[in-house]
Amino acid sequence: MQKRNLVFMSGMFVALTFIMCWVSAYAAEFTANMAMSREQGFNLNGIIFVKGKMFRMETVVDGEKVVFIENRETGEGLTLNVSQKKFVEYSGFSHIEKMNEELLNAYDKKKLGKGTVNGYKCDKYIYTDGSRTVAELWVSKKLGWFIKRIVYAKNSKSVSELKDIHEQRIDDALFMIPPGYAKVAPSGSVEKPQDQIKGEKEVGAPDRARQEQVPAKTEGILQEPAIAKKSADTYASDFDSLIESAVFLHKKGNRLGTVKKLKEALLVIWDKVPFTVSNVRLVNDIKDYVPRTNNIYRNGETIYITCQIFGYKMKKIGEMYNISIKTDMSLLDEKGRVLIDRKNYSNFDNKSNIPNTDFTVNLNYTFTDASKGIYDLKTVIYDANSGKSAQFTKKIEIITEQNK
Incomplete structure (x- = not known):
């Protein structure tokens, strides 16, 4: 299994920026499970936290927990690798959102009516390019966010959907850099697998001179739990993420949300339980x-x-x-x-x-x-x-x- 460096993971961050251009600049405070899938086989599942202009997504990439954070007003963003305790800082993503917004405006937008998706009243919109449907959206005015989105390409489609939504107060610390994380300069490369390195310096990997410790002023900010490297099995990574979410919701006093996450975690490993x-x-x-x-x-x-x-x-x-x-x-x-x-x-x-x-x-x-x-x-x-x-x-x- 190849390990991806933070720069590669931040390419996924650009994809998330494209997703977020379909929603209003300022949303309500809520957390939810977000599932994204494409017919070609690419799938990305995670937990999102939204507070006004701030967005955070926790997911698992190649068995490692990764966190994406963005200020949707300024376009500044962070990609954190939790197990390695490293992060990459990015800025200037606002121009990507602007490009995406211009792209959407080039299509014909039509409101098709109303409906309820996953418990939320939504307005349904369709984007077309002549006779071709480009996208379908179900948008919640209450959340200022889409609940379901389908984007059609020439020979495939991608689906994004929010489930298990909880409107609650979101801690500002979730959008800050945890203490003890090292800042890594962008390198634009992918790390080699560990079994191929054998003492050789990884191509494009940041050396110690290119890392700087997070300033002491961040001490006391919410510390992300360090996670050991996971098995290649997807179910194990999903299970760990759901358990962490349950712990987070429990600390916030959300007992119902805690039970739901624990039940989801149980179902993830159920097929692995011996009869x-x-x-x-x-x-x-x-x-x-x-x-x-x-x-x-x-x-x-x-x-x-x-x-x-x-x-x-x-x-x-x-x-x-x-x-x-x-x-x-x-x-x-x-x-x-x-x-x-x-x-x-x-x-x-x-x-x-x-x-x-x-x-x-x-x-x-x-x-x-x-x-x-x-x-x-x-x-x-x-x-x-x-x-x-x-x-x-x-x-x-x-x-x-x-x-x-």
């Missing part, structure tokens, strides 16, 4: 789930078992998420001989319009002809959507007496 049966218990019934004090049953008495499962696959069908669980049951004597073996003993299907990571399996078994003795009651649980399985065994004792 597992947990918290298996004998209970008196499946109404109150009172734990059973022993494992002794009369002949013909119903045996109730409850358990939780993790790591199952949620198959999306239309707008619904489907969970499909099946079980087998077998009863073995003390010598391990199989006395009863039933396939597809029970089926559990659940459909929900949101992903559900809490799933309980309630089982009940009744043996009317079992002889007095000690048995192993084995249950195999299958995830029909993934083909994975897990199992557990409970030791039970059957007696013929009426009272235990």
Whole structure:
């Protein structure tokens, strides 16, 4: 995996500047998840913080957390690499916004009506160049920002969308340079991978003489958490970013936002969780789930078992998420001989319009002809959507007496 230097990352900053030209110069205070994708495969997801003319985006590039900050009035900007604690300073981006604004003015703009996108009332606009549609925008007057934007190229399109929007007070410190960061002069090059350097000075890499420490006056400003280099797996980087966002929202007192971020983080790694049966218990019934004090049953008495499962696959069908669980049951004597073996003993299907990571399996078994003795009651649980399985065994004792 190649590491990108700050100058390369700042090229992405120019792309963000193009995105921001579609919104008003001064917006409300809010934070949101921004997802950007192109049909060619380029995707960029991050968390944005907006306060008037100030804009900040936190994202992950090649497994490293990167922060973009811009003053949209002056065109000055910063690109920060959090793990390396370095930043590049840029100015003069205002002319790019001006060029973008002139470009937009060259197209025909038409308001198509109103609609609601991700909970916000929006005005929908379309930009055309003759008979060709150039862009579609859904703009929130309340936020002074687009909620969704589609830009059409000749053979492709790109989509940008804000989700999980929270209107709240944004700390000014988020738009300042954290203490302890070294300023790097622009070099215009891309770093070599670490395994190719071997003591050789990287081409275009800034040496110590070209770095300057951030002045002491920045001490006390919000310190970005240092992050170790991530795995190449995208899910790991996304998970870390969401956890950091949850911590940030928790410190700000936004409990609902914290829970939402934690749930998002859970869903990011859910497919990596092994299919597992947990918290298996004998209970008196499946109404109150009172734990059973022993494992002794009369002949013909119903045996109730409850358990939780993790790591199952949620198959999306239309707008619904489907969970499909099946079980087998077998009863073995003390010598391990199989006395009863039933396939597809029970089926559990659940459909929900949101992903559900809490799933309980309630089982009940009744043996009317079992002889007095000690048995192993084995249950195999299958995830029909993934083909994975897990199992557990409970030791039970059957007696013929009426009272235990």
